[in-house]
Amino acid sequence: MNFNLVLLMPEIALTSAAGLAILVDAFSPRGLSRRFLLWIAGGGIAISAALALRLLGTNTSAFNGAIAVDDYAVFFKLLFLAATLLVLLAADTFMEETRHRAEFVGLLLLATTGLMLLAAAMDLITLYISIEISSLSIAFLSAWDKRGLRSTEAGLKYFLLSAMSSAVLLYGMALLYGLTGHTRLDLIATQIGQGPNAALFLALAMLLAGFGFKVSAVPFQMWTPDVYEGAPLPITAFLSVASKAAGFAATVRVLQIALPTSQTDWTVLVAALAAATMTVGNIVALVQTNMKRMLAYSSIAQAGYVLVGVAAASQLGVSAVMFYLLAYTATNLAAFIACIAIFNLTDSEQIGDLRGLRWRSPWLAFALAVSLLSLAGLPPFVGFFAKLYVFWAAADRGLLWLVLVGVVNSAVSLYYYAQVIHDMYITGIGGGEPGVGDPVTTLGPRRPSPGLSTALTLAVIGVLVFGVLSGFFFGIGDVAARTVAR
Amino acid sequence: MIAPTEALVAGSFYTFAAIALAGAIGVVLARKVFHSALFLVLTLASLAATFVILGADFLGAVQIVIYVGAITVLILFGIMLTPRNVELPESSGVGRSTAGVFVAAAVFIVSTTVIVTSQWPRSMSTPIPDRPTTEAIGQGLFTTYALPFEMASILLLIAMIGAIVIAREEQ
């Protein structure tokens, strides 16, 4: 028995911070102030990150193989912690208006704990429970704005569809258990037979369907636009980056560690998912007029590019996936945080209402433009290098048709990303000068709060720095990928 | 040759299985939510019996306590607190009858075909002899599966905090 709690310290620290926030709030007469809650949460995240960093290079498994403590897991833990910190800072304005702030912060930290365990899970039972920890808390957080029907309905939709998808995932796990007699990923790999096996293929399809929901791959994406639109924006940001990245982290680990022998089967399935996801996401994004829905379809398309890397199924593919998720987390957070600030300012979610934004708020327009260009995959931003690595990994494995689909899709996506930038920078009523009828001249008084500005600055710096130092960060991912890839 | 007691056990398994399936169909087809809930109780209780026959005595008891006892009571409370139905809009990916039936039929045909035609490992042709499972499960939960056990407590904590915040009436 290896009950070494040191290996679990990052999760314990974060859970304690969540408990502390909720308990202190419950027993203090007037409730905790927003600032104090942020300090507790930020402190918990910092301690957890420091403890996670200390585990680098440990590369062992703990609790009878229930979780792995390897560099791959540590990489994702740090990624989730950073994303949660930015989301918390960006939730500044939302927390001002909502009740039960301490519970909001607490559930967000517990959701992150679930995601961290998900990235480390080495046993099907641990995997299942960590998925449930994250999705149940995200369902609550999506429904948090109780006065708004849109938010509660978003929570209900997310809850029902995630419960359905975990039942599908469970059936796949049951078949996998039946075929091997084990629930541990490494033991499953030793027992699984060679050669074609219908039951194994069914298990694989069910597992991919379950994970496909989590990362919103087509055809399991139908919940995405509604939930992204209805949930409070900070939660949408969290859902679109941290939860998605964790889904990919678990998918890659299960495929690489438990099912290396049926790689030819899953490469075909994942490649098909990737092609469908990229194409549907991008084409539907073209016709969106609501910024949140556009970003929802854009994030579906982005999941498709990551799946290209998963389909590549090599160590190069795994490191490309990790780098892509790092790039995507920074970029998409920048886009969503810029949107939070802009929506606070303009009180509108329509893309058309972004016209002439650069006259009113040059910094927000710049931040949104940078993140959209990075999402489109233009150099010198990080999104370009991320796509390059993913396509390179796929080409390396001979998936040239998939690379072709990806490149065509990137070109299509440029249209809708550029449209927004065109609206912000070039379209202005009266030949470029801000005029009377210009939507952005009718501003609400809500300037970005300090927390929001900090979060946006950090995310944009991330986009720029990861882009400039892409080789360095890819190298980090490459070292960490060795702990799971064959 | 099947001995009389064996015939009795086998017969009761297939009877309970049939009741469970009928109940499940009732859950899906019943017009009123309340009737669905009653059918669900039928399914869950007869499944508890099949678990016992399949050598999972402790699990059968847990099924009665958690599923029949706690979960259905919770669902009945939910039904009583919402006198009018809470329907989801069709855009949410549910409620499309033909597509739903098609998907379910496809899953049924594929899974049953796989189950019947698959070559299961040779060791799986004879069942493990019946034995008391309670002690082994308890051992497992506190040794091999100690971490998931602790994680389940986080899960229940989340459900508790969230449910209080979300379901509570604000003034």
Place this chain on the structure above:
Amino acid sequence: MPQELPPLYPISLQHGLLLGAALFSIGIAGALTRRNAITILMSIEVMLNGTIVTFVTFARYAPTADLAGQIFSIFIMTVAAAEAAVGLAIVIAVYRLRHTVSVDAVDTLQG
């Protein structure tokens, strides 16, 4: 190649699995075709019970006799209890918003 039909006793692997698969498929049908949130939740419970039956059957025939399948089933039941609480809380919140006359509800109906 379809194998020879297994005997009725002891309950064979295939018969247990067929029960699980049938329950799972019926649950999917309900979850996808019904629109009442609570009925969908109950259909999902039927799906989960299908997987539990599958786990229990496999645990009876598994080459390793460590009861992992039964322990997994206990965890599924625990999660199902938490899920029911979460689902019903959100259903009640939606119900309260839809069936009380408030400014927000009217706003949502319009846009």
